[in-house]
Amino acid sequence: MRHVLSLALVLTLAALATPASAQIAYQPLAPGCAWTYTDERVVEAVGSAVIQGEDVVELIWTEPDQVYHNFWSLGPTGAVYLHAAYNEDGVFVASYAPPIQWLPAVAATERCWSTTTRIYWSLDDSVPYTEATLTYCVTDGGVLTVPAGDFDAVAVASSTPPLQGARGAADYDVQGRRFDSAVRQAEPSWYAAGVGLVKEGAWELTTYGGPTPFGTSTWGEIKAIYR
DSSP states (O other), X not given: OOHXXXXXXXHHHHHHHSOTTOOOOSSOOOTTOEEEETTTEEEEEEEEEEXXXXXXXXXXXXXXXXXXXXXXXXXXXXXXXXXXXXXXXXSOEEXXXXXXXXXXXXXXXXXXXXXXXXXXXXXXXXXXXXXXXXXXXXXEEEEEEETTEEEEEEEEEEOOOOEEOTTSSSEEOTTSXXXXXXXXXXXXXXXEXXXXXXXXXXXXXXXXXXXXXXXXXXXXXXXXXXO
């Protein structure tokens, strides 16, 4: 049975036991969630923190050549926001005020959205900022097959320029990931409701575990918005 059918069953059972106002999100943000990908990439939601006075959840991304942290929250309708990031190489650290809208709510109607934010080169507002506008668009949608199974997903692309680290030694994306060329950043990322990131470039989801958000939206409703 495809993973989308299993997810639908989980959502249905959860809806019976919880208020109907709960929302599905494209990125689960409960501590204890963990994702593994091909090419030895591991992502873990390790706990909560406070960034510029806001409660957030910390995700740690471990790749063969780097480890970086970023801090997220969910809006009241399930939209996903990025508040801050840093790389353990000690070169890149940034926080965003207001936070960057990374993903829309599942039931949102917009295909593109933008955030004009102040990028502080610290995890608070103690370092002078640079202002930037970041734009994201849903560019595709449908059933995506990865090692973890088949997922109904949406592709999200960004035109955000790379950011330089404190010493200008390398380029980073706003999540704190160091990369070698704009080609890597230009590839869309695929997200499945209630599961999170299922594909980004060569990385494909192999396993996912942890608390699962739930809600009353169906994939038919989602697909009607983005097709």
